[in-house]
Amino acid sequence: MPTLVIYNPACGDRTAAQFFSTHVLPLLHSAAIAPAAVHATTHPGHAAALVAAQLDADPAPLTVVLGSGDGTLHEIIEALTNTPPAAVRAAAAFQLAFALVPCGTANALYAALFPPAPADDPTEYRLRSLRALLAAPAAPARPLALALTTLVPPPRAAAPAHTAVSAVVASTALHASILADSEALRASDPSLARFHTAAAQNIARWYAAAATLLPLRASGAVERWDPAARAFAPHPHGTPTVDVPGPFAYFLSVVNVDRLEPAFRIAPAARVDPPRGAALDVVIVRPRRDPAVELDSDETRAAFAEKLKAVLGAAYQDGAHLLLRYAEDGSLTTEGDGPLVVEYVRCGGWEWEPDAIDDKAHLVCADGDIHEIPKGGKATCNAVAPKDENSGFAVYV
């Protein structure tokens, strides 16, 4: 199987080149793996073009040793899914297996596949996927599910639908707004502090939209997490789709991961109770479930924003946000049997139809890329899995 080595020298703290020359390339050499080529990317889109060129020249199963964050991985997966190289189209299937070397800022997929422990040696920790490649075929690569989000224009619109491809996250509401605003702030604030600025700008916002959850292919139902039983159970309102009226504060789905940063375990069951087949774990917060929310006013939204901050803070406490409930007065508690603050569901997909008047509800985030739903349109997101173990994308774990 040919092996291509690609790293993004500009990602994270910009140390990928040094890490590759000091650790990755010597390790490949000592394992007698001679890469077909070693590339440092020079611009956005470069990694995808390099992989496409390799697959066009030779559509055989390919291994890519990839030094990057989630963004470069996303770029390769989206490009190959939406526009497979001609030779791959002719072969009707391909397998691309990654050995990931985390060099980005968040590295959500890597952190989910290799949850960090305090005792980890930092260098060895970053070499775990590469070591799994070297141990293959004892440990074959693990297939990745994908979330395909189609931005559907209104009926009779001239523009074609666009499909975004995620290997980590597909979101709307707060998460999409933070990503969009932090990108706009990048020029004035290149530090990570821009994410906090963007969060503060959006935390009190509610998003006017209607969502529908689509059933899992495996069970034919939408499932809802029961924190007391620590298990999913069929959603009580499933028929088999579940209508979820807005407004929303938070709406985020993940695929392949239980976390978006090493400690931010927003969808813990994705690891402790992984889905069988293609599935999305969706985390929803809707302000109208809060007994203290009666009127919609600035004060109400400001008070609810504090609760949302507490929810997201609890996600850093080993996924404790799923235990939060409303007391009768709307305060947050982990006692009693009040309504759960977070609705955590597992489903085959979702639809999101924003109200025309709410511009921010039209934003969709796919692995960090921001897309806009055309006015009068909607977003439809579906989980898909490789059709067999010899096709699609996989990661050495």
Ligand SMILES: Nc1ncnc2c1ncn2[C@@H]1O[C@H](COP(=O)(O)OP(=O)(O)OP(=O)(O)O)[C@@H](O)[C@H]1O
């Ligand atoms: N030489 C380059 N210069 C600038 N940008 C590049 C270069 N090569 C790739 N890119 C782009 O850099 C972007 C960010 O890369 P990546 O996601 O790998 O790192 P990150 O943002 O630091 O990490 P994470 O996604 O884990 O937070 C990608 O969208 C990619 O297209």
